[in-house]
Amino acid sequence: MNKRIVLARPAGSSPVPDDFRLEEAAIPSPGPGQVLIRVDHVSLDPYIASTLRGRHMSGGVPVGGVIPGEAVGTVIESRGDGLAVGDRVICRAGWQQFTVADIAPAAVAQGPLSLAAQKITLPDGVSYTSLLGVLGMPGLTAWAGTVKMLKPIPGDTFVVSAATGPVGATAGQLAKRMGARVVGIAGGPEKCAFAVETLGFDACIDHRDADWVANLAAACPDSIDCYYDGVGGRILEGVLGQLAVGARIVLVGMMEQYKAPAPLPGPNLVPIIKFRATVEGLVVYDHWADLPNFRRRVAPLVRDGQVIVREERVAGLEAAPDALIRLMDGGNFGKMVLDL
Amino acid sequence: MNKRIVLARPAGSSPVPDDFRLEEAAIPSPGPGQVLIRVDHVSLDPYIASTLRGRHMSGGVPVGGVIPGEAVGTVIESRGDGLAVGDRVICRAGWQQFTVADIAPAAVAQGPLSLAAQKITLPDGVSYTSLLGVLGMPGLTAWAGTVKMLKPIPGDTFVVSAATGPVGATAGQLAKRMGARVVGIAGGPEKCAFAVETLGFDACIDHRDADWVANLAAACPDSIDCYYDGVGGRILEGVLGQLAVGARIVLVGMMEQYKAPAPLPGPNLVPIIKFRATVEGLVVYDHWADLPNFRRRVAPLVRDGQVIVREERVAGLEAAPDALIRLMDGGNFGKMVLDL
Numbered sequence: 001m002n003k004r005i006v007l008a009r010p011a012g013s014s015p016v017p018d019d020f021r022l023e024e025a026a027i028p029s030p031g032p033g034q035v036l037i038r039v040d041h042v043s044l045d046p047y048i049a050s051t052l053r054g055r056h057m058s059g060g061v062p063v064g065g066v067i068p069g070e071a072v073g074t075v076i077e078s079r080g081d082g083l084a085v086g087d088r089v090i091c092r093a094g095w096q097q098f099t100v101a102d103i104a105p106a107a108v109a110q111g112p113l114s115l116a117a118q119k120i121t122l123p124d125g126v127s128y129t130s131l132l133g134v135l136g137m138p139g140l141t142a143w144a145g146t147v148k149m150l151k152p153i154p155g156d157t158f159v160v161s162a163a164t165g166p167v168g169a170t171a172g173q174l175a176k177r178m179g180a181r182v183v184g185i186a187g188g189p190e191k192c193a194f195a196v197e198t199l200g201f202d203a204c205i206d207h208r209d210a211d212w213v214a215n216l217a218a219a220c221p222d223s224i225d226c227y228y229d230g231v232g233g234r235i236l237e238g239v240l241g242q243l244a245v246g247a248r249i250v251l252v253g254m255m256e257q258y259k260a261p262a263p264l265p266g267p268n269l270v271p272i273i274k275f276r277a278t279v280e281g282l283v284v285y286d287h288w289a290d291l292p293n294f295r296r297r298v299a300p301l302v303r304d305g306q307v308i309v310r311e312e313r314v315a316g317l318e319a320a321p322d323a324l325i326r327l328m329d330g331g332n333f334g335k336m337v338l339d340l
Numbered sequence: 341m342n343k344r345i346v347l348a349r350p351a352g353s354s355p356v357p358d359d360f361r362l363e364e365a366a367i368p369s370p371g372p373g374q375v376l377i378r379v380d381h382v383s384l385d386p387y388i389a390s391t392l393r394g395r396h397m398s399g400g401v402p403v404g405g406v407i408p409g410e411a412v413g414t415v416i417e418s419r420g421d422g423l424a425v426g427d428r429v430i431c432r433a434g435w436q437q438f439t440v441a442d443i444a445p446a447a448v449a450q451g452p453l454s455l456a457a458q459k460i461t462l463p464d465g466v467s468y469t470s471l472l473g474v475l476g477m478p479g480l481t482a483w484a485g486t487v488k489m490l491k492p493i494p495g496d497t498f499v500v501s502a503a504t505g506p507v508g509a510t511a512g513q514l515a516k517r518m519g520a521r522v523v524g525i526a527g528g529p530e531k532c533a534f535a536v537e538t539l540g541f542d543a544c545i546d547h548r549d550a551d552w553v554a555n556l557a558a559a560c561p562d563s564i565d566c567y568y569d570g571v572g573g574r575i576l577e578g579v580l581g582q583l584a585v586g587a588r589i590v591l592v593g594m595m596e597q598y599k600a601p602a603p604l605p606g607p608n609l610v611p612i613i614k615f616r617a618t619v620e621g622l623v624v625y626d627h628w629a630d631l632p633n634f635r636r637r638v639a640p641l642v643r644d645g646q647v648i649v650r651e652e653r654v655a656g657l658e659a660a661p662d663a664l665i666r667l668m669d670g671g672n673f674g675k676m677v678l679d680l
Contacts, residue, residue, distance in 0.1 A: 003657050014668050020661040044660065044676035049668050057623070067660070069678075095660050097680055123635060125643035133675035134642055134649035135635055137624055143634040144627035149620055166649045166675035170638075173647045187670045194673075199648060237607040243615035252622040259668050266606010267577040273621035275583035280489055281613035282592040283397070284477055287484035294483040295475055298510075299463035302474055307513045308539060309474035309506045317343050320384065320407070320435050321360040328354050328389050328599050330527045333534075335473035335506035336384035338409075340437055 002027045004096030007061045011052035013261040019052060020067070028100040035117055036077035036100055039093045043070040043132035046230075050258055057274060067095040070137060072120065072128050078103075082119070089117040090131055133166040142170035145228050145250040147178070154179030156225040157244070159216070161235050163204055164191040167252065171228045172201050180226065183219045185212075185235060213238040223247075231255045232269060310334030342367045344436030347401045351392035353601040359392065360407070368440040375457055376417035376440055379433045383410040383472035386570075390598055397614060407435040410477060412460065412468050418443075422459070429457040430471055473506040482510035485568050485590040487518070494519030496565040497584070499556070501575050503544055504531040507592065511568045512541050520566065523559045525552075525575060553578040563587075571595045572609060650674030 001024040008021035030036045047056055051068055054060030061068060071093035075083050080103045083089065092115050093099040104116035122128065126135060133139060152158045158175040162168040163184025172182045172195070184195040184204035195204035203219040205212050216238060223244035229236055233256030239249075254270050257263075272279060301307040312334045314323040320338050327336055341364040348361035370376045387396055391408055394400030401408060411433035415423050420443045423429065432455050433439040444456035462468065466475060473479060492498045498515040502508040503524025512522045512535070524535040524544035535544035543559035545552050556578060563584035569576055573596030579589075594610050597603075612619060641647040652674045654663040660678050667676055 005657055005660055015661065015665050017661055017665070022658060039680050042660070042678040042680065044654070044664055044667055044678055046667060048664060057625075067664075095657060095678070097657065123639035123643065126639055129651060129653075129677045130642060130649075132677055133651065134647060135639055138675065139638060139649070140627055140631055140634050141622065141624040143638065144624060144630065145622045148627070148630070149622060162670075164650065164674060165672075169649050169674075170647060173641075174638075177641075177646075191673060194650065198650070233607065240607060240609070240611040240617075243611055243617050245615050247615050247617040249617055249619040250622050251619060252624075255668075255670075264606060266604060267573065267580060267609070269580070269607070271580040271583055271621075272619060273623065275585050275587050276621045276623055276626065277580075277583050277587040277589055278621075279589040279591060279612060279619040281611075281616045281618075282481065282485045282489060282590050283613065283616055284481040284484060284592075285397075286616060287480055287488070290484065290488070291480055294480050295463060298479060298483065298514075299466055299475055301513075301517075302470060303463065303465035306517075307474060307510060309470075309479070309509050310504065310534065310538075311469060311473065313469075314384070317345055317435060317437065318362060320345055320382070321355065321357055324384055324388060324407075325355050325357070327384055327386060328595075330595075332505075333531060334504060334509075335478065337469045337472055338382040338384055338435070340379050340382065 001025065002096055002098045004066050004094075006064050006066055007052060009063060010054075011049070013053070014259045015049050015052055027098045030077055030079045030100045033080040034100050034102055035075045035080065035083050035089070036098060037073040037089060037091060037093060037117060038076050039071045039073040039097055039099060041072050041129050041132060042093065042095060043136070045069070045138070046253065046255060046258065055258075068092060069094050070132055071099075072131055073099070075117070083117060088120045088122070088128065090120055090136075091115065091117040134170055138166035139170045141252055142167045142174060142228075145252055146171045146174045149250050150175070150226040150228060150248050152178045152180035152226050156180040157183065157220050157222055158226040158228070159183045159185065159220065159224050159239060160228040161185045161231040161239075162253075162255065163195045163201065164199070165230070167230055168228065169195070169199055173199055175226070175228075176200055183216070185216070185231075185239075207235055207238075213241070217242055228252070232257055233264060236269075312336050314338050316340070341365065342436055342438045344406050344434075347392060347403050347405055347407060349403060350394075351389070353393070354599045355389050355392055367438045370417055370419045370440045373420040374440050374442055375415045375420065375423050375429070376438060377413040377429060377431060377433060377457060378416050379411045379413040379437055379439060381412050381469050381472060382433065382435060383476065385409070385478070386593065386595060386598065395598075408432060409434050410472055411439075412471055413439070413457075415457070423457060428460045428462070428468065430460055430476075431455065431457040474510055478506035479510045481592055482507045482514060482568075485592055486511045486514045489590050490515070490566040490568060490588050492518045492520035492566050496520040497523065497560050497562055498566040498568070499523045499525065499560065499564050499579060500568040501525040501547075501571040501579075502593075502595065503535045503541065504539070505570070507570055508568065509535070509539055513539055515566070515568075516540055523556070525556070525571075525579075547575055547578075553581070557582055568592070572597055573604060576609075652676050654678050656680070
């Protein structure tokens with residue numbers, strides 16, 4: 001029989017034991033072009049909780065459906081070309097002992113959401129389970145955010161949250177190799193000691209400490225140039241106050257939002273991740289050198305009525321306080337100018 | 341005498357009349373290298389309210405200090421080279437009838453915070469006061485965010501908040517000339533009608549309408565590619581939910597934060613502006629094609645112990661629910677792998 005765990009009921013904010021049901025079913029039979037796989041190891045990742053609530057871009061899990069998850073396993077029956085009995089494969093088997101899967105074409109890189117089984121070519125000297133972690137989706141997530149997006153340069157201060165998880169640990173170690181000073185944020189002294197002593201981070205801050213923001217500041221005397229964040233919420237807030245000018249931030253997860261029973265107050269930043277958005281802060285002082293160029297382009301448009309800005313004129317110094325008060329309430333209509 | 345308005349007491353969240361005091365002082369005398377200026381027009385801008393609370397990067401205003409602001413005026417006495425009686429100048433005179441200022445070197449572009457007086461070379465056919473608005477700091481702010489940062493391309497949907505203010509109106513009109521479909525967000529039907537009928541925006545949404553988020557969605561059927569935001573808070577939240585994949589956002593102001601009596605809940609995003617930070621959302625699925633390259637680089641580091649990820653192994657399918665629940669609470673320590 002095939003033991004498997006299915007969703008017992010629509011899940012709430014954080015998963016609880018009653019959301020899951022262990023059941024047994026017949027071991028499925030592969031069709032033509034398919035293989036039967038014995039699942040050896042299943043990856044447990046935070047995104048799974050979101051799928052149980054139907055809130056993840058990889059799709060939701062129906063009640064009665066097998067809990068999803070990447071897995072490595074062994075082919076025990078093959079009815080197609082490309083995979084033979086005994087081959088090790090990676091597939092999205094989920095929480096069950098056996099699964100049937102299509103055989104992925106060898107020449108085509110299968111995306112992460114493919115349900116097809118891909119033959120594993122294990123790099124020398126690494127474990128099978130590393131393909132679920134440091135050399136799998138979590139590791140690729142760290143690689144993309146660190147090497148391709150944040151691109152720390154020597155001397156940068158690089159902060160990473162969830163620092164001992166597979167994403168954070170990999171991101172921090174890659175940043176360290178790129179020449180950054182790396183400061184982790186993690187929960188508890190044991191994780192922080194591991195980040196420094198084993199992962200080689202320069203420091204690691206325990207966010208359960210009431211003084212963690214001050215401790216982060218002490219560990220980042222030159223402010224924070226790069227921040228790799230998988231947590232959001234209060235951790236993100238604490239980091240934002242300590243940025244260096246020109247800081248780069250990658251948001252890869254919002255753990256605090258995912259497990260909140262109700263929407264957290266304040267702007268929900270999850271769409272920045274979902275839509276792969278870029279948010280930049282603008283301070284006009286940085287662009288002052290462009291003033292002559294700007295005026296040369298825009299003045300003719302203003303002269304010709306092609307760029308219009310309405311003015312609201314206010315007469316006399318005595319009228320200024322009320323005008324500013326109205327401006328702050330949106331009670332003005334156009335550019336406010338005080339005529340003396 | 342020189343009438344002027346000074347800060348009467350430390351200001352609170354939003355300015356109120358009692359924060360200001362009108363007083364008279366002797367007209368100051370210029371020293372060598374200085375001019376005496378009769379102030380003709382003063383610019384009223386939202387940042388002034390932040391200076392009164394000591395919360396603006398241009399500096400705070402002490403109690404008794406003149407309320408700051410860009411101004412245009414006329415030289416009525418000169419004790420230096422480069423400016424003569426009758427010359428029109430721009431300077432940071434603030435809320436007063438007369439001021440003394442150094443003469444800015446003509447060859448050097450003066451920054452926005454300079455207190456020196458710069459001679460105005462008025463472009464053909466534009467008004468003096470436009471140098472405080474559409475051709476001044478607000479216009480440059482719009483130019484930088486739109487032309488240099490967001491760079492809308494033909495067909496983009498470009499949304500701008502505070503759409504009838506000098507920054508938003510200029511940003512939207514520049515985006516329109518760059519080929520974007522432009523949708524404004526403003527407060528009240530009169531402003532919205534002006535944005536469409538006079539500024540030529542494709543639509544403008546009244547954020548005072550309870551259905552404004554749905555109305556914005558209806559006006560942006562292809563989602564939002566660019567967002568120019570000077571407001572933050574609930575307006576930003578409403579826009580974030582409607583982004584297109586790959587959207588670009590420029591944050592230039594947080595009007596909702598500036599006037600709030602207490603810090604608003606949720607992460608305070610003002611530091612993104614203050615530190616000119618860049619925030620990017622990462623979805624690993626976008627980087628799947630890089631998996632072979634990533635593995636080729638990182639696998640040798642894993643093999644040699646130069647990149648370490650700790651695993652937490654959990655035995656048996658029955659243990660999976662509890663393991664996922666612990667993972668969501670941060671109770672795990674390392675990459676969680678379920679062994680079957």
